[in-house]
Amino acid sequence: xxxxxxxxxxxxxxxxxxxxxxxxxxxxxxxxxxxxxxxxxxxxxxxxxxxxxxxxxxxxxxxxxxxxxxxxxxxxxxxxxxxxxxxxxxxxxxxxxxxxxxxxxxxxxxxxxxxxxxxxxxxxxxxxxxxxxxxxxxxxxxxxxxxxxxxxxxxxxxxxxxxxxxxxxxxxxxxxxx
Amino acid sequence: xxxxxxxxxxxxxxxxxxxxxxxxxxxxxxxxxxxxxxxxxxxxxxxxxxxxxxxxxxxxxxxxxxxxxxxxxxxxxxxxxxxxxxxxxxxxxxxxxxxxxxxxxxxxxxxxxxxxxxxxxxxxxxxxxxxxxxxxxxxxxxxxxxxxxxxxxx
Numbered sequence: 001x002x003x004x005x006x007x008x009x010x011x012x013x014x015x016x017x018x019x020x021x022x023x024x025x026x027x028x029x030x031x032x033x034x035x036x037x038x039x040x041x042x043x044x045x046x047x048x049x050x051x052x053x054x055x056x057x058x059x060x061x062x063x064x065x066x067x068x069x070x071x072x073x074x075x076x077x078x079x080x081x082x083x084x085x086x087x088x089x090x091x092x093x094x095x096x097x098x099x100x101x102x103x104x105x106x107x108x109x110x111x112x113x114x115x116x117x118x119x120x121x122x123x124x125x126x127x128x129x130x131x132x133x134x135x136x137x138x139x140x141x142x143x144x145x146x147x148x149x150x151x152x153x154x155x156x157x158x159x160x161x162x163x164x165x166x167x168x169x170x171x172x173x174x175x176x177x178x
Numbered sequence: 179x180x181x182x183x184x185x186x187x188x189x190x191x192x193x194x195x196x197x198x199x200x201x202x203x204x205x206x207x208x209x210x211x212x213x214x215x216x217x218x219x220x221x222x223x224x225x226x227x228x229x230x231x232x233x234x235x236x237x238x239x240x241x242x243x244x245x246x247x248x249x250x251x252x253x254x255x256x257x258x259x260x261x262x263x264x265x266x267x268x269x270x271x272x273x274x275x276x277x278x279x280x281x282x283x284x285x286x287x288x289x290x291x292x293x294x295x296x297x298x299x300x301x302x303x304x305x306x307x308x309x310x311x312x313x314x315x316x317x318x319x320x321x322x323x324x325x326x327x328x329x330x331x332x
Contacts, residue, residue, distance in 0.1 A: 004248075004255045011254065021215035022208075022246050026313075029247030030254060124254045125312045130217030139181045 007034035010121065012113065014078055015128035017045035018052060019061035023128030028061075031070050035124065038113070040078030042129075043104050044097040050075070074116060077101035078109045080129055183209065194263030197312070204262035205312045206253045210246045211235065254311045 011030045016023040016039045027037045041049055052058050053072075062070040079098070082088045082105040092098055102108065113121035134146025186207060194205040212218065212227040232238055252258055 002257065004251050004257060006251065006255055009254070015217075018216055021217060022210060022213055022243055025243035025247035026250040027247075029244070029251040033251045033255065035251075035254075123311070126250060126254075127312065130215065130220075135221055 004033045006030055006124070009034075009123040010036045010038060010073070010117065011124035011126060012038045012040060012122045013126040013128060014040035014080065015042075015126075015130060017041050017049045019058040021128065021130075023126065024061070026126055026128060027072075028064065028070050030124070030126075032064050032066065036073050037070070038073050038122070039075045040080075040109055041075055043077040043079055043101045044095075046075070046077055046101065047097070076109045076112055077104040078106070079104045080106055083107060191263045193312070198262055203312060204253075204258075206258075206261060206264040208246060208249055208253070208313060210249075211241050213241060213243065213246075250313050253313055 009030075011027070013023050013027045013030075015021065016027055018024065023039075027039065031037050059069075064070055077098075079088070079092075082092075084107045085093070085103045085105045087105065088098075098104060103111065134142050137146065187209070190205055190207040197203040197205055211231050212224055214224050214228060218224045228240075232240060253261060253264070
């Protein structure tokens with residue numbers, strides 16, 4: 001029988017902060033295929049997400065088909081709006097939801113992965129981040145700063161080994177629930 | 179921002195070429211259709227988009243996140259070892275254009291050929307044991323016949 005087998009692969013899924021998005025579903029499917037899962041989570045949503053996990057509030061969603069539970073090897077704080085920590089403005093770096101998280105930039109996340117797992121830490125990179133700063137506006141009303149694909153292409157380097165390209169076009173974090 | 183999704187599709191094809199030649203990495207995107215995630219609620223009219231797609235897409239039914247997960251797992255697996263530059267899974271989304279692979283083939287021999295061949299080719303890509311896949315997920319509308327907020331005046 002033809003089988004999807006990701007045994008021995010490590011997937012980094014960027015853009016998971018609850019059990020409701022595509023990122024979570026992808027992480028789960030890849031885990032069911034045997035992959036090890038690391039996440040990149042938007043710092044402001046990280047505490048809430050860890051709470052959900054620790055308090056068992058999403059136990060049902062974490063159940064894997066065929067038994068077992070979805071486990072995350074590591075959860076990294078990641079705000080893909082910033083290539084390096086120096087790119088983040090002071091008010092972000094000093095914000096209480098960011099301050100204790102260490103280096104949440106793309107480079108910081110890549111470095112952390114290398115530190116944790118060696119020079120070729122991941123095999124699969126999933127970009128499932130959402131929303132640009134002016135996502136509500138039609139294109140004709142969007143400013144340069146809100147044009148996700150012009151000046152703001154982001155690259156993930158080093159840590160992601162060969163998989164060194166990540167278009168974070170729309171990746172400006174997860175916006176709180178309405 | 180359907181234009182952002184259109185750019186993503188173009189980038190998927192370009193990155194597939196560049197990252198494939200340089201690193202032997204495959205790049206694919208999943209263009210699944212609108213999904214009422216927490217992030218998507220930020221746009222303010224996601225429910226209407228879902229309803230619109232349910233009514234008008236090729237498979238007029240609710241999308242299941244599990245289907246997206248399965249697609250990603252497949253694309254990341256060795257089974258999809260020859261698939262790169264692929265722009266989407268089109269059950270729910272409404273774009274009627276062709277996929278990246280087909281377009282790429284048709285473009286061969288065009289003016290872009292020279293540039294393509296000028297990129298260094300990575301040795302030993304075939305039979306590589308690492309997976310090295312990048313998947314970008316597009317949740318909301320994409321290019322083509324997709325609803326934007328112009329369809330949904332608030």
